[in-house]
Each structure stands twice: as structure tokens, then as C-alpha cells.
Amino acid sequence: MAYVKAAEREGQIVTAAIRVLSRIGVPGTTLRLVAAEAGISLGTLHYVFPSKDQLLRAVIGTVVDDISDALRSGLDPDRGFEHALRTGITTFWDKLVEGDVGLQIMQYELSNYSLRSDTPDLARSQYDAYISLVTRLCEQAAIAAGERCAVGFDTLGRLALASVDGLILQYVANPDPVRAHGDLERALDMIVLLADPQPVAARTRDPR
Numbered sequence: 001m002a003y004v005k006a007a008e009r010e011g012q013i014v015t016a017a018i019r020v021l022s023r024i025g026v027p028g029t030t031l032r033l034v035a036a037e038a039g040i041s042l043g044t045l046h047y048v049f050p051s052k053d054q055l056l057r058a059v060i061g062t063v064v065d066d067i068s069d070a071l072r073s074g075l076d077p078d079r080g081f082e083h084a085l086r087t088g089i090t091t092f093w094d095k096l097v098e099g100d101v102g103l104q105i106m107q108y109e110l111s112n113y114s115l116r117s118d119t120p121d122l123a124r125s126q127y128d129a130y131i132s133l134v135t136r137l138c139e140q141a142a143i144a145a146g147e148r149c150a151v152g153f154d155t156l157g158r159l160a161l162a163s164v165d166g167l168i169l170q171y172v173a174n175p176d177p178v179r180a181h182g183d184l185e186r187a188l189d190m191i192v193l194l195a196d197p198q199p200v201a202a203r204t205r206d207p208r
Helices: 007-024 031-038 042-048 052-072 077-097 099-117 120-145 153-173 175-197
Strands: none
Touching: 007 031, 007 042, 007 099, 031 042, 031 052, 031 099, 052 077, 052 099, 052 120, 077 120, 077 153, 077 175, 099 120, 099 153, 120 153, 120 175, 153 175
16 A cells, blocks of 8 residues: 555545535534545544544634635735625635535534534634634735725624625525625625725825
């Protein structure tokens, strides 16, 4: 059997876990099923991830990285807050919501699993990561374009996530791409209106 580096093996297992979780859900997923999906022995999987909790944390980390890549795809940071928010969220929606409904259901199940078990910090870290992604995206774009917003970026991040989160649930329950895109645009309109991005006033020269 060819030697596989630890990082590659970990990635192989996490990818398999995401497929199984998206297909049959969190409650029905076992380490044995993930091992079979990855084409490795259960012992090898246990060596890399001794517990289901550790595997789920790695899954969340990978999903967060994928969301980050989708949010930043095609962005021109110098175009400011509104461009970053609209382009990032819309690209994320097209790639990871309409493009992978099972992935979205899996993420909600992970949150519920965490809150119903003895690992509530899993859900907390999951949402902290989502909020941080949107917050950094907006803040970095505003700074790059020389803008200030009327509301704190952390608040904007939480509100944007809450809006998108709710729309995803509605889409999962009743998939209607035309309606969903229209609602998403209106939700982003409200966030932009609240943020009210404006150019940062140039500092006046000290007459002294």
C-alpha cells in the first residue's frame, strides 16, 4: 500500500465525511460509513480522527474555507463595501446554496446536533466563523476603498448572516431560484442601506 501523508489522509477523510453527511445526515453518519466512503479501514480513520466530534470539527473547518473561497471569488476589493457584499454573497449563493443544497442541510444539522449534545461550543464556533468571514470581507473592502460605514462591521456581519441564513432555510424547504434571488437582492439592499457606506473625509491640514 502506498504511503499517504497525514495531511492528505486527513483531507481524504474530511471530503468523504462531507459527502456522507450531505447524503444521509448527521445522526445517521458513523465513522464506519465515512471510512467506507473514503476507501480506508476503520482503524486508519480512528488513527486520524479518534472521535466523531473531532471529525465534525474538521468538517466545519473545511466548509468554512470553502465558503471563504466562494465569498472572495471575483472580488475587486477597491470597489468597496457594497460591491464586496453583493458579489460575495451572490457568488456564495450560486455555488454553495443552489449548487449544493445537501451541504446547507448538513450545516444546519451540525448546529442542531451540537446544541442537542454535550458539545454546544461546536455550533458556537461554527457561527462565529461564518460571522467572521462576512465581517472581514466587508471591513477589508471598505478600508481598501477608503470608506466608512454607519454601523459596526461586526453588527453588519451578524445581520447579513441572519438574513442569508433565513433565506437558505426557505430555499431548502421550497426551492425557487427566481424568488430566492429576488429576495436575496432585497435583503442585500437593506444591509447596504443600513451600512450607508461613505468616503472617509480627507483630514484637513493643520494650519500650524
